[in-house]
């Protein structure tokens with residue numbers, strides 16, 4: 001890492017949790033991530049979901065072709081594909097994934113927990129054969145860690161998931177490598193810190209920068225609504241402590257989840273924050289506020305590849321200290337999108353590309 005008061009140059013980071021969508025939306029967003037990140041774990045919750053290796057391969061081709069269409073060289077960004085786990089995923093699909101160098105993980109959505117998760121897993125008992133096969137292949141399970149139970153308060157669903165699902169699952173599959181995605185609570189941060197075995201967690205910029213007051217300040221603010229939902233300030237502080245601790249179990253995953261502005265400004269607004277265009281400046285703001293800019297590089301560029309058993313990147317990314325306003329709206333195919341922190345000013349920006 002090279003730092004001066006005005007610039008910060010780090011080994012090129014990766015995004016270990018990203019939604020790129022498909023079609024016109026994919027074309028609108030893919031370059032923003034490729035501009036900053038060398039690789040990204042691509043979420044499979046399309047409509048219909050990406051459940052097979054052949055669907056993942058076809059989606060990967062669409063991503064690379066959209067990237068080429070945006071004027072960036074497809075060789076500069078590697079999409080790491082995932083499969084969407086369903087009650088009916090055959091264990092042989094895991095063997096096929098393990099043989100395919102571009103499908104690197106499987107995503108577990110509890111059925112109905114979030115956007116396009118209806119085809120997700122209704123009961124872990126249905127996927128035991130798949131989990132055994134993943135454990136054997138060393139293939140990570142990426143978990144959306146919330147129970148989908150209407151009797152559990154929406155702010156408690158992550159903490160309840162740990163007790164009800166995650167602990168028993170890891171007891172039954174102790175060698176299964178697990179990424180607890182987009183953690184939002186002190187309970188999750190501490191569970192990951194203290195648990196035994198192969199476990200890690202991704203942390204988003206919104207959960208480091210905002211607490212749940214952001215959703216309700218001066219009116220109902222749908223652009224701060226994501227799942228798992230923002231929590232109380234003491235949870236945010238626990239996440240900042242985790243991300244900036246230097247512990248290799250925590251790494252960067254934006255969960256950038258684009259939805260057109262009109263679908264968020266809606267009676268039943270979609271969950272998801274679009275952070276991709278200024279993801280690294282957002283993380284830099286959070287690390288700097290914690291007095292821990294020196295730990296950004298390991299969180300963004302080292303811990304993820306180390307967990308996934310991939311090489312760290314060769315190139316670098318440079319940030320420049322300059323107050324930079326974030327646009328209130330951006331083009332999104334035929335529509336518009338409101339980026340996270342739209343209208344705010346961030347202390348860092350991306351350096352110009354050469």
Ligand code: DOR
Nearest residue numbers: 114115226227257271272
């Ligand atoms: O806020 C979210 N948006 N959380 C998710 O889990 C899914 C994502 C999306 O795909 O929009």
Ligand code: ZN
Nearest residue numbers: 017043255257
């Ligand atoms: Zn996500």
